[in-house]
Amino acid sequence: MDGLDEEITEAEDVAAERDELVSAVYEHAGTIARELALLKGGDYGQETFSTSNGDWTVKYEAGNLDYLRYSGKKGDIYVVSTKQPPAPDDLALAMEDYGAFVRAFNDHVASFEGILDEVDTDFPEVASTASVVEERNRLVRTIRETADAISAQLHRFNGTDYGAWKTTVSGKRWELKWEGDRASYLRVGGEGGVYLVSQYEPPSAPDVKRHAEGFRGFIEAFNEYVDELNANLSHVEL
Template sequence: MTDELDFDILSAEDTTTRRDEVVTAVTDHAGQIARELAILQGGDYGQETFSTRKGKWTLKYEGGALQYLRYKGKSGGEIYVVSTKQPPEPGDLASAMRDYDEFVESYNEFVRSLDGVLDDVGTDFPAVETTETVVAERDRILGRIREVCDTICGELHRYDGTDYGTFRTTVSGTRWELKREEARASYLRVGGEGGIYLLSQYEAPSAPDVRELTDEFVGFVEAYNEHVEELEASLSQVSLDGRD
């Protein structure tokens, strides 16, 4: 029975070859538009839609490279002329390509519409005030706070006899925590977890925070002194001859 079937089967090779040639050419050409848009919009990722009389073209790019070019005619239906997934059906491609020139012209009009848009934008900006004085004063205050904290840490290191330790107290209802490594302050944190690091190994606090907390720091030092006085009072009650 199979021997009796004598039909000519036409090859689609010529059509698909031509389809691939057109897609490659469009990819190269629209890729130039993608690169220009990436430069214009100042980012590696984005998309833009351009309208023509017959429909709309949407171009998407990633890393400055064309990702897809989609055509949607007014009669409906979407055609991915360029895609990372699969090539378009030849008939759909042919329909879209009849409007491709207008797509390019729409893009060109978009670019031309931006000509001169920055011509009247002035660059005579106001003078920028320096933060040098504020930063210098902040650093001076923090330097003094660090000196005091290092002194406290030295005393605690001598008393505790350990390389690491933490002194915690409450000032006006706010928790203060001084952490030390040997005789040097690692950090001074105000407000517990998520609080403000008045001293840190990483970055300095803002000037307003320093202004707000410097007066409270006096209370922190006073709390430490009271702590030492309590230690001295407790030791003064110890008698080596067995009498209080």
């Protein structure tokens, strides 16, 4: 049959040459990707560079080249990608413009030369927070001491080593959890609220200021709670 005797030309050599060229471009353009990551201050991103014949887009992830795309008259050609290599003729077309792409990248980098030379580094003196922190810590210590005193009372008349006492002050939920004679935490606002007393870091100065008046109301609510208990117990006859 006609054609069955025809010898088929192997594409192995062409494919190998293509793969070798793509590998060289990957290494070379990978340097561009790493320089872009340094320039832009991040490990992920992309940048497009224009030449007279088209646009080159460099996309990088974790500082490494993800793909290099050439967009010219024939459309998009992925010179380097994570999927499949380009067709040899597409690669040849794109490579005709590769040098212009590299020059465009170099011009891009050069455009930043000296851009920071006139930046004034004589910055204003930074204000100290020492006095604010000292006052915050003083108030937190006072709140802690009072919360511990309330915890001791709760421990005494509840007869349990662990527990929590809750109340509402000006529409905000307050909760004191005690362990023995010591407050485990004092929280305002329920789950996700502000911990005025905790086993971890202290609250911020603005939070202390915001809730200081409410803490007075918390103490008053506790005192009313104790007075009510005393009044109820005074009517018990044995």
